[in-house]
Amino acid sequence: MPMIVGHVRGHSHILPDLDEHSKSHWFGRLDSRAKIVGIFSFVVVCALLTKVELITASLVLAVAIAAASGAPVRSLAKAYAAAFPFMLLASVSVFLFAGIERGLEMLGRTSACVIALLALASGTGTFGLFAGLRRLRVPATISTLLMLTYRYILVVSEEFFRMRTARKARGFGGGRSLLDKYALNTISFTAGTVLVRATARADRVYEALRCRGFSGDITVWRTSSLGRSDLVFMAVLLLSSGLLAAIQTGWVQW
Amino acid sequence: MVVLELKKLGYRYEDGTLALKDVDLTLEEGEKVAVLGPNGAGKSTLMHLLAGFRMPFEGDVSVGGVALEEKSADRIRAMIGFLFQDPDDQIFMPTVEEDVAFGPRNLKLDDVDSRVKRGMDSVGVSTLADRAPHRLSYGMKKRVAIAGLLAMDPALLLLDEPTSGLDPRSRSELVKLLKSMKRTMLIATHDLEAASEIVDRALVLNVCPVMKGTMRDLAQAGDVLRSAGLELPPLPMLFETIGQKGYEVDALPVTMDQATAELTRVIDREGRRRR
Numbered sequence: 001m002p003m004i005v006g007h008v009r010g011h012s013h014i015l016p017d018l019d020e021h022s023k024s025h026w027f028g029r030l031d032s033r034a035k036i037v038g039i040f041s042f043v044v045v046c047a048l049l050t051k052v053e054l055i056t057a058s059l060v061l062a063v064a065i066a067a068a069s070g071a072p073v074r075s076l077a078k079a080y081a082a083a084f085p086f087m088l089l090a091s092v093s094v095f096l097f098a099g100i101e102r103g104l105e106m107l108g109r110t111s112a113c114v115i116a117l118l119a120l121a122s123g124t125g126t127f128g129l130f131a132g133l134r135r136l137r138v139p140a141t142i143s144t145l146l147m148l149t150y151r152y153i154l155v156v157s158e159e160f161f162r163m164r165t166a167r168k169a170r171g172f173g174g175g176r177s178l179l180d181k182y183a184l185n186t187i188s189f190t191a192g193t194v195l196v197r198a199t200a201r202a203d204r205v206y207e208a209l210r211c212r213g214f215s216g217d218i219t220v221w222r223t224s225s226l227g228r229s230d231l232v233f234m235a236v237l238l239l240s241s242g243l244l245a246a247i248q249t250g251w252v253q254w
Numbered sequence: 255m256v257v258l259e260l261k262k263l264g265y266r267y268e269d270g271t272l273a274l275k276d277v278d279l280t281l282e283e284g285e286k287v288a289v290l291g292p293n294g295a296g297k298s299t300l301m302h303l304l305a306g307f308r309m310p311f312e313g314d315v316s317v318g319g320v321a322l323e324e325k326s327a328d329r330i331r332a333m334i335g336f337l338f339q340d341p342d343d344q345i346f347m348p349t350v351e352e353d354v355a356f357g358p359r360n361l362k363l364d365d366v367d368s369r370v371k372r373g374m375d376s377v378g379v380s381t382l383a384d385r386a387p388h389r390l391s392y393g394m395k396k397r398v399a400i401a402g403l404l405a406m407d408p409a410l411l412l413l414d415e416p417t418s419g420l421d422p423r424s425r426s427e428l429v430k431l432l433k434s435m436k437r438t439m440l441i442a443t444h445d446l447e448a449a450s451e452i453v454d455r456a457l458v459l460n461v462c463p464v465m466k467g468t469m470r471d472l473a474q475a476g477d478v479l480r481s482a483g484l485e486l487p488p489l490p491m492l493f494e495t496i497g498q499k500g501y502e503v504d505a506l507p508v509t510m511d512q513a514t515a516e517l518t519r520v521i522d523r524e525g526r527r528r529r
Binding site for chain 2: 125127128151201204205207208209210211212213214215218219220221222
């Protein structure tokens, strides 16, 4: 979920462009199941790392995955910036209880995880990502909820941008100071209207789905099987994650 | 065969406002009927009610012989193809082809491939099969939404303001498409000009039914339409003005063919009178 929110917050206006971009890039064309399995394994291993050298190596690998994804650096940076306050909060908490070294380790670990997940989210068509989860036997309730959440986040953000434009078009320029009572009033009315409109729109979207026989499961019609490049990509990530885990646990001596 | 039957249909919104009252309507197989009325007349409410989204209501509704009630709503929705006013509410899947296949797959209909092909062919979007629907023009999105309905092969098409928001060219293309389709249709619109081209007959609605008849009957009753908040389309309005100028007009035309015939008659009569 934070991944989706970060994804939308980072570049809500260019989401469709990213989806188009992901179709044209080799990383985007990889089977989403291979990417999900590979990157999630990497993330799980990253979360367990405690050695500084390994955390550094995982960060380098995460950046390499991000570079390979071909996602625009700017949008990745924006999405990372959106997630950064949460990572910082976690790191500061650890720093307060366990010292600066542990705090920095936490920041490194979470950064590696977030960068890898952002690369997955940005370098894969959003729908393909959820469809991949469904094909990996994630229960229909979860994958459909993710798809609907994504659709409704877009509905709410569309309404928000429309309202913001309408507000600006009528000369509103406030909102920069917390002491500006008029601006705060206007913003709260906007938020209320956005919610009401988005709810009405969401009802229509749901009714439209029901009209076409929707009963709680959304699957993709045209599916492909795993190809050689998908398997190679997955194997590289699984091997790298396995190596990191082996060194961390001491099974392999560095 | 009767596809849709409404008897004494009435509906109130949750706040008690009367939305529909005493609506009677029957649609035979293959018939195209328009529900005309100004904004707030209850057209969209009627459409949503027929798709089983507004309950409880007064009176009786049956689609394909099945009475509409809470239990049967899903069954009835499977018989209906509902085109929403805004295609962005309706289009969901990542490609045109996937979106057209969405309904047939959910309803577990047979031969999805040929249904999708037929649906896309009939509205002219076959070349866009792999395109992302959200990147298409508004008119094309409407076509994709219609293709999705046609692939379900519904007994009844409910079209809510199909021409709204379209540029003149897309509008005229959509009108031609709907005119050419041999389907049972109920079209809610305030676009009398488009309705004149597409439908056989119409019901003028302003919460209660105001008038029923062919589009030509309606054109003769300009005052009734105006009192119901509608304007005559340009063609009958032109011939009404011609009549007011002293030329004898038999009946106000609503289509171009009727207008050509009527104009020829007026010119002939005027020529004879002058000789």
